[in-house]
Amino acid sequence: MLKAKGLTKAFGSSTVLKGVSLELGSSDFVCLLGPSGCGKTTLLRILCGIEQPDAGEIWLNGKDMTRAAPQERRFGVVFQSYALFPNLTARQNVEYGLQNLSSSARRQRSREMLDLVGLGDLMERFPAQLSGGQQQRVALARALAPQPPVLLLDEPLSALDAKVRETLRHEIVGIQRALGVPTVMVTHDQEEALAMADRVVLMSDGTVEQESSPIELYRSPKSVFAAQFVGRATLINARHSEGCVKVGSLSLPIRASNQISEGEPVVLSIRPERFSLLRTHETQDPNSLVLEAQIAAIKFGGAFWNLEVDCRELGHRLSVDLQNSGQAACPWEIGEMIRIATPIDALQPIGQA
Amino acid sequence: MNPAIARLDRLNQSAITLFILGAALVFIVLPVLALLIRSVLDSTNQFVGLDQFLRYFQTPSLVDSLIRSVWISAVSAAATTTLAFGFAYSICMTAMPFKGLFRGMALIPLMAPSLLMAISLVYWFGNQGFLKSWMGGGSIYGELGIFLGSVLWTFPHALMVLMASLTVRDGRLPEAARSLGASEWRVFRTVTLPQARYGLMMSFILVFVLVITDFGVAKVIGGQANVIATDLYRQVIGQQNFSMGAVVAVILLLPALLAFWMERRVRATQSAALSARAVLASPSKSKLLAALATMFCGLLSAIFVAMIGMAVFAALASYWPYNLEPSLKNFRFDDMDGGGWQTYWNSIRLALGTALLGGILAFLSAWCVEKARVPKVLQEGVNLMATIPMAVPGLALGLGYILFFNHPSQPFGLLYGTIWILILCTVVHFFSTAHLTMLASLRQLDREFEYVSESLGQPFWRTLTRVTLPVCLPATLEVSGYFFVNALTTVSAVVFLYSPATQLASVAVLNMDDAGDVAPAAAMAVMIFITAAVGRALFSLVSWLLLHQTQKWRFR
Numbered sequence A: 001m002l003k004a005k006g007l008t009k010a011f012g013s014s015t016v017l018k019g020v021s022l023e024l025g026s027s028d029f030v031c032l033l034g035p036s037g038c039g040k041t042t043l044l045r046i047l048c049g050i051e052q053p054d055a056g057e058i059w060l061n062g063k064d065m066t067r068a069a070p071q072e073r074r075f076g077v078v079f080q081s082y083a084l085f086p087n088l089t090a091r092q093n094v095e096y097g098l099q100n101l102s103s104s105a106r107r108q109r110s111r112e113m114l115d116l117v118g119l120g121d122l123m124e125r126f127p128a129q130l131s132g133g134q135q136q137r138v139a140l141a142r143a144l145a146p147q148p149p150v151l152l153l154d155e156p157l158s159a160l161d162a163k164v165r166e167t168l169r170h171e172i173v174g175i176q177r178a179l180g181v182p183t184v185m186v187t188h189d190q191e192e193a194l195a196m197a198d199r200v201v202l203m204s205d206g207t208v209e210q211e212s213s214p215i216e217l218y219r220s221p222k223s224v225f226a227a228q229f230v231g232r233a234t235l236i237n238a239r240h241s242e243g244c245v246k247v248g249s250l251s252l253p254i255r256a257s258n259q260i261s262e263g264e265p266v267v268l269s270i271r272p273e274r275f276s277l278l279r280t281h282e283t284q285d286p287n288s289l290v291l292e293a294q295i296a297a298i299k300f301g302g303a304f305w306n307l308e309v310d311c312r313e314l315g316h317r318l319s320v321d322l323q324n325s326g327q328a329a330c331p332w333e334i335g336e337m338i339r340i341a342t343p344i345d346a347l348q349p350i351g352q353a
Numbered sequence B: 001m002n003p004a005i006a007r008l009d010r011l012n013q014s015a016i017t018l019f020i021l022g023a024a025l026v027f028i029v030l031p032v033l034a035l036l037i038r039s040v041l042d043s044t045n046q047f048v049g050l051d052q053f054l055r056y057f058q059t060p061s062l063v064d065s066l067i068r069s070v071w072i073s074a075v076s077a078a079a080t081t082t083l084a085f086g087f088a089y090s091i092c093m094t095a096m097p098f099k100g101l102f103r104g105m106a107l108i109p110l111m112a113p114s115l116l117m118a119i120s121l122v123y124w125f126g127n128q129g130f131l132k133s134w135m136g137g138g139s140i141y142g143e144l145g146i147f148l149g150s151v152l153w154t155f156p157h158a159l160m161v162l163m164a165s166l167t168v169r170d171g172r173l174p175e176a177a178r179s180l181g182a183s184e185w186r187v188f189r190t191v192t193l194p195q196a197r198y199g200l201m202m203s204f205i206l207v208f209v210l211v212i213t214d215f216g217v218a219k220v221i222g223g224q225a226n227v228i229a230t231d232l233y234r235q236v237i238g239q240q241n242f243s244m245g246a247v248v249a250v251i252l253l254l255p256a257l258l259a260f261w262m263e264r265r266v267r268a269t270q271s272a273a274l275s276a277r278a279v280l281a282s283p284s285k286s287k288l289l290a291a292l293a294t295m296f297c298g299l300l301s302a303i304f305v306a307m308i309g310m311a312v313f314a315a316l317a318s319y320w321p322y323n324l325e326p327s328l329k330n331f332r333f334d335d336m337d338g339g340g341w342q343t344y345w346n347s348i349r350l351a352l353g354t355a356l357l358g359g360i361l362a363f364l365s366a367w368c369v370e371k372a373r374v375p376k377v378l379q380e381g382v383n384l385m386a387t388i389p390m391a392v393p394g395l396a397l398g399l400g401y402i403l404f405f406n407h408p409s410q411p412f413g414l415l416y417g418t419i420w421i422l423i424l425c426t427v428v429h430f431f432s433t434a435h436l437t438m439l440a441s442l443r444q445l446d447r448e449f450e451y452v453s454e455s456l457g458q459p460f461w462r463t464l465t466r467v468t469l470p471v472c473l474p475a476t477l478e479v480s481g482y483f484f485v486n487a488l489t490t491v492s493a494v495v496f497l498y499s500p501a502t503q504l505a506s507v508a509v510l511n512m513d514d515a516g517d518v519a520p521a522a523a524m525a526v527m528i529f530i531t532a533a534v535g536r537a538l539f540s541l542v543s544w545l546l547l548h549q550t551q552k553w554r555f556r
Helices: A041-049 A090-095 A103-116 A132-144 A162-179 A190-196 A214-219 A224-231 B004-039 B051-058 B062-093 B099-111 B114-125 B143-168 B171-180 B182-213 B214-222 B228-238 B242-270 B288-314 B343-371 B376-391 B394-405 B411-415 B419-430 B429-442 B447-453 B460-489 B505-514 B518-550
Strands: A002-011 A015-024 A029-033 A055-060 A076-078 A152-154 A182-187 A199-204 A209-211 A234-243 A244-247 A250-252 A265-270 A288-300 A302-312 A317-325 A337-343 B317-320 B322-325
Touching: A002 A041, A015 A041, A015 A209, A015 B429, A029 A041, A041 A152, A041 A182, A055 A090, A090 A103, A090 A132, A103 A132, A132 A244, A132 B447, A152 B317, A162 A190, A182 A190, A190 A214, A190 A234, A199 A224, A199 B051, A199 B518, A209 A214, A209 A224, A209 B242, A214 B062, A224 A234, A224 A265, A224 B376, A244 A265, A288 A317, A288 B411, A302 A337, B004 B343, B004 B376, B004 B394, B004 B419, B004 B460, B051 B062, B051 B242, B051 B343, B062 B099, B062 B143, B062 B228, B062 B242, B062 B288, B099 B143, B099 B460, B099 B518, B114 B143, B114 B288, B114 B505, B114 B518, B143 B182, B143 B214, B143 B288, B171 B182, B182 B228, B182 B242, B182 B394, B214 B505, B228 B242, B228 B394, B228 B505, B242 B376, B242 B394, B288 B317, B288 B518, B343 B419, B343 B429, B343 B460, B343 B505, B343 B518, B376 B429, B394 B411, B394 B419, B411 B419, B419 B429, B419 B460, B429 B460, B447 B460, B460 B505, B460 B518, B505 B518
Parallel strands: A029 A182, A029 A199, A076 A152, A152 A182
Antiparallel strands: A002 A015, A002 A055, A199 A209, A234 A244, A234 A265, A244 A250, A288 A302, A288 A337, A302 A317, B317 B322
């Protein structure tokens, strides 16, 4: 169990971490997600002991590790650059951290680990003879070989091609589940964080913006930053009025979770995929909101069409994804009026202006 | 690893860094300090402030040589830079054939002491020279000889700087200029030349300092024309006037310091000029340009071969200029005044010792700066100390060594008169370039190796011996080779420090020439040249063998 409390770090005059806390259970997979410069990498480097925090504490299984050297913590670390020793073979790299074992035990362990990452037959290759994805697998095997109490991954997939990244994502999660090693991964790729983590810690400007499961984070972002950084969303400024939310000419039966007084501003967030196209005579569900809108821009997105539409009732431009049903040409033109519907609960109040 | 051992691991790294700092203090900072202090004390050790500097500037003969030194150095620097730029441009930017051969020929003078060029010039154009008639009524002895000799021996240094600056240029710019319809001449004027500006300035500064601080050429061929470096030699060796010697050395320090400062400024403004996305320039395909380049490089290469060749020829001639039958008579050094064959073996010992110690220390100092987990202050301290020697001319360093190590109350005084002080002084003299080379090599290693290794619970020396050193071994051997060659050819720093038992071959060349035994001097210079060339080749061979033995990873 890893606990970090109130970690603060400044480099010169810029404060990179402003009192960040983090808890990691026995087989958690936590992703630190955020834009570059948000402090996520610094947090990871403090956890593994490369950097010292200015304030705060780190506890591992009830032991204070705040000032411990990396050699005492012995967390497994995998860097974006792989950092494989170029003059050692894959096997020698994996055995590098196993000096306390006898040479036959070392050999056995390195074989196990390389088999685990699917490189059993490339053991005697040098890093330069391996592909990027294979090198990253060796780095993972090397980090895991000494059975570290915690595994730290610093943007491990960023340097790889999209396809390799996809497969390695699944493999890393699979290995993490199989070994049950508590893991912290830093990434700026929200898709990666949502796909891999049990829990996402969204960071911005040295603080934790939101910490929740991937589903929760996507469904109900707690801040404008969260709504904009994770996935795409249209944000609409609205106002509380008589227990409803007033937006444009509409009054919608939405309740914010906390009690907010009359006239208070509120921001509504809606994901583009929550809209659907309505044919002229389709019946409408009482729980859904039907809007008239004029198409302002059309973008082809492969699996879907993304439309920018102006909605007079909301007084706002919306971003709308409509499924691609296989047309040979674009089924709409700019300026055309369409009717779209969305469930009312798809409009999530963020609760701050 | 338990906490105590982990803490010890950090302490050990600090201990190594402190050891390097301590060594730098004793062998770099204190001797220079001793020199500075001596320059404000008179011969009875009284503090006299800047009185001696005033006296220096009131002595017409000394001011004369100062002025002469400055203008000869400036003219040599301009000429060498121009010629070397033409050569570098021919190699890097034209479709000239035999580029490797020309490059090799141009780098030949690196293996020879600067004295060899001067001696060759004497044989070509001196009083009994082959081509004395070319001189008309003039004489090679004097400013002209110093100028020609300086250009010849500094040429490869300038060439290396300029080739480096031409090869790292962004090749997209000339292509963009051509696609906008610019002529070749306009491309050269508006793109190539401005891009090479940094290299040209660096080359000018480098040659200026090399010439103004060298005294070998002026000593051999200068005749009545004194320069500041020969003044310094005369004050110390001839008149035993250490105070005035120190004053001259401090004045000699100024241009080197100025150059050092300018180089740093130029480097700082230049560093961002080449982006990571730059594409290397491709050579021009013009046939005419290639033909011109071949003629130019051919002519210069012929001159280099003629210079070395003449030294060899003169060394082998029985009795110049009357009996040109080849013989080994001039190689009977034991029969001459100059120290005999012993000096040659001393030089070999010096070169091997310098190569070994210099290679190790340069690797360690660069490791302290780049890799050791120690407080930043210590790293910056080591880096600063390691770059000081660049700003200290050899003669000034040598004088500083006498003043510091020959002091009676000196615990390190035991070194005085041994080969060790020569080795240490030579290591220091050439340390900056070696340190910077090692630093560049270490910087190519992933910064995260240390972090990974620590997180895997390993002590620092394991990363050092298992990863850092093996990967950097070829660069370390290159640096050792550099020390080896320079230890053989240098005269300036060691000329004050040898004892009868540790006299060196390069100094023997000087002394034999001084005594009028010019042919044996040429013979010894040739011996140095051959040894340096063979040594360099051996270092490269070992480096190559090691690459194939231990660094298979580079080749698969």
